[in-house]
Amino acid sequence: GAGVSQSPSNKVTEKGKDVELRCDPISGHTALYWYRQSLGQGLEFLIYFQGNSAPDKSGLPSDRFSAERTGGSVSTLTIQRTQQEDSAVYLCASSKQGGLAGNTIYFGEGSWLTVV
Amino acid sequence: QQQVKQSPQSLIVQKGGISIINCAYENTAFDYFPWYQQFPGKGPALLIAIRPDVSEKKEGRFTISFNKSAKQFSLHIMDSQPGDSATYFCAATIKNSGYSTLTFGKGTMLLVSP
Structure with missing residues (x-):
């Protein structure tokens, strides 16, 4: 695809279980980043x-x-x-190079993880 | 320690009004200041960005004002529209050994009322 692809889009897991989140960056992008977005925490x-x-x-x-x-x-x-405090949206991003100044970083839509 | 402080946390503006979001930073090593726009269920998308040697940058209805001495920068959205309703993040980059990482503010939820 043309953009950053993430899977799964949503995951509910029980406390103590392991989870894997996948990111497929834009083709040709050498730099890849993972970010976590929690409610009210940026x-x-x-x-x-x-x-x-x-x-x-x-x-x-x-x-x-x-x-x-x-x-x-x-x-x-x-x-x-996994712990309950791990519940968040996990965002993957990629860019052509690691030096971000002037290089656009593209985000995927995220994987929403809920630990119950 | 929060390196980029963003305010307000939320903002309601009437259609046609001006939306203003402010950010402040401490680290003078930051070398690039982008703003991201995020709609619900989507990832953040680059909106506009500025380098510290420029005091203002305008793209359409969006303007960044940058005050290097005060270590502050702001986003102005002119003629705000309901479609501008989103969460806005200011960010700053610092270069570490040949690459940069983004440090984000905590975001501002903007609602433009019809």
Whole structure:
């Protein structure tokens, strides 16, 4: 597709279960970002990929969160042993390069995670 | 620590009026200031952006005013329309070793009444 594609769009999971969220960036975009959007909290940076490597994991909130990117394309964000406070919209974004100044970053529509 | 402070949290404007959203920052290393518009159920989309060496940028009904000495910038929406009703986020980027990450404000929910 032409835009950033995320799946699933909605996920309800039980506390303690693991979840995987998938992001398919725009073709040719080398930079990929994950953000988390909680109600009233804006967008929180989680992790940045340049190609397959993640030079910045500083935003991952705990060791239950991990992400990988293979083939310089699809990325998976994994949350282990989910907690209720993990409930949020997880947004993926991509851009042509990592230097954002002047480079448009495109967001997907997000994966809405609810932990019950 | 919130690096970009955005206000107001919500805003109601009559159709045809001017919507004004303000942001302030502390980190002088920020080098690019975009605004994003988000409709319900959609991801944020770039609306307009400015660099710190420019004091104003206008695109159609949308204008960014930038005050470098005060470390403040604002979005003005002229002739606001009901279709402008959305959440608006200001953001700032800082370059780290060859790449940049976006730091967002907490957002402003704008409602333009018919």
